[in-house]
Amino acid sequence: MSTIWVLGAGQLGAMLKQAATPLGLNVRPVDIESDEILNLASNDIVTAEREEWPTTKATEQLATHKNFVNLNTFPQLADRLTQKQWLDRLNLATAPWFPIKQDSSSEHCYSTLGERVLLKRRRGGYDGKGQFWLKQDEATEIPEDWKGHAIAEQAINFDEEVSLVGVRGKNGESYFYPLTLNLHINGILYASIAPLHRLNHLQSKAEAMLSKLMEALDYVGVMAMECFRLGDDLLINELAPRVHNSGHWTQAGASVNQFENHIRAVAGLPLAPAEVKNLSLMVNLIGVPVNYDWLSTEGIELYWYKKSVRPGRKVGHINMCSGDTTKLNKALTKLDAQLPEPYQEAIKWLKANLPE
CATH class of the missing domain: 3.30.1490.20 (ATP-grasp fold, A domain)
Known part of the structure; x- marks a missing residue:
């Protein structure tokens, strides 16, 4: 069986590996600083958890492999100049x-x-x-x-920040998760919530925008599109040709999460619409030490990245999924007491956006 190599061995690479395990697929994330000589087979597949990487012995082997999926897309979207030029060329709205x-x-x-x-x-x-x-x-x-x-x-005086995560297969078929509402504090994603009925009227518009881009690039795999919402209009802020932080909620809230969908797509396996189970919340853990008391709260799913903790660093995330908003509210109240500032702002924001 061929190996799927992931250029990058951070948390995204680890979660891609985790998602592939039930499918019986061998996924091997590779540290971008590695000088290891890799045992690459001609029928192996290469993907990436990041847009850019340094030139090392390991990355050079991966980046020159004939089965590196989307290799030509990364330089196009990693450079914000060429990314914006693509959006303009396709008449996709941006600032x-x-x-x-x-x-x-x-x-x-x-x-x-x-x-x-x-x-x-x-x-x-x-x-x-x-x-x-x-x-x-x-x-x-x-x-x-x-x-x-x-x-x-x-500068855009936006109403809200939303994102769309989609997947496109080698045969061109595409599927999308519901729009996700996001909260950034000091430029860092702190919390996400999806799906929200009040955003449903924007779903088809967002899907058409991301589809147009993925088709133009002949993209295969998961791509994320971050947008500003201005009334009923969407402006594309950033694009990520990979699995994305704002799609982490799918691990708890969808029958097929974004990581499995990416693996399916690059491996050429069948894609299908993911069943969304219920309302999901995601809280990023940023610069805080692990606290296993979080697990005493019903419904909490903890993902700890085993990184050293330092200010501003994403070291884990918490997912919750439930149709019982009272239960979610109680869980958020408990988390509020267990997390330092500025999490009070994030918890308050999540509570304010829970459907009545």
Whole structure:
């Protein structure tokens, strides 16, 4: 049986391996810093849990394998310049933007995009990193070392942040999970909730947007699309050509989670719509030590990544799935007392978005 190699051995790689085990598939995540000589067979399959990686002996072997699924997609979407160009080319709505060049000025940013402009590094940057705000009332200037290496985006006064996770097979068939409502604090995802009936009217619009992109790229596997909701309109904020944090709730709330769907797709196995079991909540564990007392709460499903704990680092997540909102409310109240700031904001937000 062929091996599915995952370029990257973080939590996403570990969860891909876990999801493949019941299918009898051999998945092997590989550390991006490894200089190991890998025993790759010609019929093996390669996928990735990340958009970019350094050149090492291990990554070079994987990145040159003939069965690296979506190899050409990663550089297109990892660079925010080419990602935005793809969205514009396909007439997919996104925030007004332009590239920051060597001769770009903050005055041009303000006159073109408004008094608040977000600079994003073209490569790297996640969880709020690689971003810089230009504010006209503070006379903020473009950092010199950002010129030629960033894009400028208009600040969007959005109503909410939502995401769509979809999967596309080798034969072109696509399936989608319900839209997920997300809360970011300081640029980091803290909580998600899905499905919500009040977002149903946006589902077909979001699916059409992500389908158009996946088909244009001939993409195979799971892709996530993060959007701003402005009334009944969606603006694409970021794209991730991989399994995504905002889809972690599917581990508890769907018959086939995003990780299994990705493995099925890249391995060429049959895809089918996932049955959504009930309302699901996800709480990211960020910079907090493991507390196994969490498990004393009915319905809690803990995923601990076995990482060293440091501020701002995602070290695990908690899932809950139930049709009983009273039970979910009680679980959130208990979690509220077990987690430090700023989790009070995240718990309050989750409670406020529980259906009545």
